[in-house]
Amino acid sequence: APAAEAAKPESKGNDKLVVGFAQIGQESGWRDAETASIQFYAGQNLDTIDLKFADAQQKQENQIKAIKSFIDMGVDVIGLAPVVETGWDAVFTEAKDAGIPIVLVDRKADVDESLYETFIGSDFIEEGKNAAIEMSNLLGGEGKIVELEGTVGASAANDRKKGFDDEIAANHTGIEILESQTGDFTRAKGKEVMESFLKTYGDQIKGVYAHNDDMMLGAIEAIKEAGFKPGVDIKTVSVDGVKGLFEAMAAGEANVTVECNPLLGEQFFTTCMKLKNGEPVEKWVKSDEGIYRQDTAAADLPNRKY
Numbered sequence: 001a002p003a004a005e006a007a008k009p010e011s012k013g014n015d016k017l018v019v020g021f022a023q024i025g026q027e028s029g030w031r032d033a034e035t036a037s038i039q040f041y042a043g044q045n046l047d048t049i050d051l052k053f054a055d056a057q058q059k060q061e062n063q064i065k066a067i068k069s070f071i072d073m074g075v076d077v078i079g080l081a082p083v084v085e086t087g088w089d090a091v092f093t094e095a096k097d098a099g100i101p102i103v104l105v106d107r108k109a110d111v112d113e114s115l116y117e118t119f120i121g122s123d124f125i126e127e128g129k130n131a132a133i134e135m136s137n138l139l140g141g142e143g144k145i146v147e148l149e150g151t152v153g154a155s156a157a158n159d160r161k162k163g164f165d166d167e168i169a170a171n172h173t174g175i176e177i178l179e180s181q182t183g184d185f186t187r188a189k190g191k192e193v194m195e196s197f198l199k200t201y202g203d204q205i206k207g208v209y210a211h212n213d214d215m216m217l218g219a220i221e222a223i224k225e226a227g228f229k230p231g232v233d234i235k236t237v238s239v240d241g242v243k244g245l246f247e248a249m250a251a252g253e254a255n256v257t258v259e260c261n262p263l264l265g266e267q268f269f270t271t272c273m274k275l276k277n278g279e280p281v282e283k284w285v286k287s288d289e290g291i292y293r294q295d296t297a298a299a300d301l302p303n304r305k306y
């Protein structure tokens, strides 16, 4: 409609799909792969896609600012990987009032379903549950472990914890979590927190569960520096499936990674295009993912894309 077009300066006389994407930052190899996937797809389709990309450097306030500026630009669709789950109601309502659909990518937001169109991403509860089963198998159903949590308040951290805890409580009561602490999804903090766990609990620790591979790669360094063998003395289960973790598995220094797919670029833009064209989209576009273990890591490595 002409009236709507007048209110959308970027779209006016622009047949391209104009998308604003508010990325979290660059905390992990996983996120770098996601950013690359989104920018690559847009770059391959410059004649039909105009991508405005914002990096929020891990701050929700920066993501909110980016969304507000996308609303002012009058983009067709706003994509967001919400750093934390809560605190989005006001800005999502602004987008809705401006007639701009919101697509959540890779992490969920805790808002009324009417405030966003769809979530494209993984089932983190399922990932946590699978991680618990793998840990229990590695430890023969019994042992003390520590947990490196993701960013406080992030859906990927909340649900990976819940899925893991529920599965342990229901079916693997011989597994005891000595302590859980956030490592903010980064390698540096994962290492730091693991060092302090090792100081406190020493050889009581038989396993580490990390909410992402980057934190585990940091933890592996800490374990080695403390004189233990990661993957042997201390078993590891983490989430993502980044190349570095496959290398660690191939070297015998890690045990399992539960895959979480960051290559969402094509799905994201296909969904945005449907929304621009007024076509229906599913409320949750779920990723298809596997579980990878040490025994096949060397063979799997050449096929890994991130």
Ligand code: GYE
Pocket (backbone or CB within 6 Å): 027, 028, 029, 030, 031, 106, 107, 156, 185, 211, 212, 213, 214, 239, 240, 260
């Ligand atoms: O697992 C982690 C990242 O939101 C699913 O964020 C994503 C998570 C991913 O930094 O490595």
